[in-house]
Amino acid sequence: MKQLISDALAERGYDTLTPVQTAVSDPALEGADLLVSAQTGSGKTVGFGLSIAPVLLGEDDQFGPAASPLGLVIAPTRELAMQVKRELNWLFAKTGAVVASCVGGMDMRDERRALARGAHIVVATPGRLRDHVMRGSIDLSALCSVVLDEADEMLDLGFREDLEFILDETPEDRQTLLFSATVPKSIATLAARYQKDAQRVTTVAEKSQHSDIEYRAMAVAPRDGENAIINVLRFFEAPNAIIFCNTRAMVSRLATRLSNRGFSVVALSGELTQNERSNALQSMRDGRARICVATDVAARGIDLPKLDLVIHAELPNNHETLLHRSGRTGRAGRKGVSTLIVPPASRKKAERLLRFAKLTADWGPAPSAQEVHAEDQKRILEDEVWTQEPTANEAALAEELVAKFTPAQLATAYLQLYHTAHAAPEELSATNAKPEERKPFGPSVWFTLAKGREQGADPRHLLPMLCKAGNITRNDIGAIRIQDDKSYFEVKEAQVDGFLSTLGAGMTIETFAVERLDTHPDLGRTGKPAPRGKPRKFDKADPKPHRKGPVKTAAPSERKSNPKHKWKDDKDADRPVKPYAKSKDEDRKPRKAPKPDGDKPKGKRPTDGKKGPPPPKGKASSKKNRARAAAKAIAKAKGGDSAPKRRQS
Structure with missing residues (x-):
């Protein structure tokens, strides 16, 4: 490792390197192509900076005059690119490196002027870098090292064509480093095409995904998703929290809801300009905002200090996105919490995502209002404000307050001020963390009701009707089977006596007779159903002939008057005659006689200066x-x- 780089790390407070930084800075891998897989937040940015430093600096510890770029770093999003630029600036500050950026959303003319002045390292996004290459604003012929950061995310975002175009413009003897949280088949294919004898680097942290992150899956009622998010924020009271949504509309809606509840929140989505996104992130860093609601693309590469809580308001579409989202917390040795808001309809999807990501989550309900109040009391009693010495002004005011109010009044006023400054938690509907297993119905007695499909019977109507007429609950009724002219239903054996006594001696429900069965009813089908989607074919006793009208037969007198005619036998009278099989005796229309040639006028119509009358209608x-x-x-x-x-x- 170069001495100037070591000094920069020491000044930054790096006593020890992370596993990925130690692995890529191994002298044995100097100048080699690397395929590195490490979780987000493991220090990959500094890691590839340490890896490319020997190649870029060479024998000297100082860069020469800036000209064509020597190093190129490609990141999927603007925020990640700007973060990488900040990291490389302090890492290479003592070497005299000039770091330029080419990202979308910024003024392209400023970037062209910066590239014309010269740069040693360029950090760019794929689309904007391709624009510069096609315009001739950047010369990639002198590149020594190329780094693809978050390569898997770039391929997921559809940047494959741009990456291939850029890599084809670089020298073949370059050093190529691919950094990715996961290594799917697409990444392996890209590495095989553009890397030479790449060394695979896998950190120990990858074997246990996000060991510094605690995963919690919170089962909520279908309409309690946003209320559960409010309670989670109040329960943890993290210095910084990020809430992930799948769409811009959901980001806008949730940010508005939290802002109305008194939370300091900013929204981050793709529709914002670069300045708006930068201001939103800066407000998170300086403490003006505490909560960020963002989409996946906008939040890629966000590195916020003290980001201890990640909330998945909507579940991602794949487990890689789940890992990238959760990787915003638990960075640089800090502990973090990643919570999944799981309504009943998304239970299977959440289990599948966790299984594919090889993560173990603690399932349970979202924090209730009582639990939030209990955490508030604990925070109040453990607050550091009780151990701090008051200033001169505070001491004078404190003596005045003690002299004027009782301790109980002061404590009550403090609690009221505390609750005013914090949003009140929401009351959540009861839900089970684990899905209920259907229990066996148990001993039962079957009944029949003289109301079937023909009388308009329907389970949604029969169930409340039976409960009301028999003074029982829906849990006391088992299966309901509806036939054409009657319906069958079962009642728990323990409730049969009360059911019968409520019906009375008449044994009727809304004029429909009820009868108790001694055995299980025979619910077999009376007939074979017709195939779905095809009309049912019924047997016809008297099929109609193809020819319209009945087939006429000749009387004996007619036969004698015309003996030469071939008459049909009486036995063939009912046989249907095909329309194309015409009999010889069938009456045919006489052919039209050919008209004389005189009927057809020859030449032009003779006229005497007057037009003839129009042809008849x-x-x-x-x-x-x-x-x-x-x-x-x-x-x-x-x-x-x-x-x-x-x-x-």
Whole structure:
């Protein structure tokens, strides 16, 4: 390790390096291509800075005049790129390095001027860097090291084409480092294409994902999700917390709800400009805001101090995103809590995500209002304010308060001020952390009700009707089976006597008779159902013939009058005749006789300066018929024949 780099680490307070920093700074791996997988928050930024330092600096500890970039770091988001730039600035400060950035949302003209002045290291996002390459604003021919930070996230965001374009523009003898929290098949394929004999570096922390993070899965009622988030925030009272949502609309809605409840909150989504996003993060760092509501893309690479709580308001779509989200806390040796808000419909999805991520979460309900109040009391009693010495002004005011009010009044006033400054917790609906297992119904007695499908029977209507008529609860009724003309239902054996006494001797429910059965009813189907989606075919006793009308037969007298005619036998009278199988005796229309050639006028229509009358309505509309009708009308008007004479040959 270079001496100037070691001095910068010492001034920053680095007594020991993290496992990933120690692994990548091994002298045996100097200048080699690396495929590094380590969890978020493990110090990867400083790690790849230590890895590329020997290649960029060479034998000297100082950079020469800035010209074409020697090192390139590509990050998926603007926030992560700016964070990497800040880290590299202090790490290479003593070496005279010039670090430039090329990220979306910033003024491209300023970036072009900075690149024209020269830079030793460039930190960029894929899309903006490709724009600079295509415009000729940056020269990548002198690169010695290329780092892809959060490579898996860049591929998930659709930057594969941009990355391949950029890497194809770099020298082939470069050092290529891929840093990723996970190494899926897509990352392995990218490494095989653009790395040479890459060394696989896996830290010990990867074997136990996020050991500094406590995972809690909180089962909530379907409509208690936002109320549960409020209680979680009040229960932990973390210095900084981040809430993840899947959509911008959910970010806006939840941020508004928390702001109305008195929380200091900022929103972070892709629709904000770079300045707005930078201001939001700065307000989190300087303490003006305590809660950040963000989407996955906007929160990628966020490194906030004292971020001790992560809340998944909506579950992510895959386990990699779950790890990246949770990795915002538990960084640099700090402990953190990652909570999943799980409504009943998302229970299976939450279990699947945790299983794929190889995480173990403590399942339980969200903190109740009573638990939040208990934590408030504990925080009040353990607050450091009780052990602090008062200032001169505070001491004078304290003596005046003690002289004017009783201790009980002072304590009450302090509690009221404390509760005023903190949002009140929400009352949550009761829910079970574990899904209820359906218990067996037990001994029962079956009854029949003279109301079936034909009478409009439906389980949603029968259940309350039975409970009301028999003075029993829904838990006392088992299965309900509806047939065409009757319905069957079972009642717990312990409730049968009360059920019968409530019905009385009439044994009727809303004029429908009820009968007790001694055995289990036979619920077999009376007929074979028709296939779904196809009309049911019924057997027809008298199929209709294809030809319309009945088939006529000849009487004996008609047969004698025309013996040569082939008559149908009486036994074939009911046989359906196919429409295409015409019999020989079928009446056929006589063919039209060919018309003489004289009917067809030749040449132009003879005119005497006047147009003839229009053809009569209702006639054929073909061109030939219209011409024939016009010729007849002209001949009739002249007093001649109704049709032109045939031309003599």
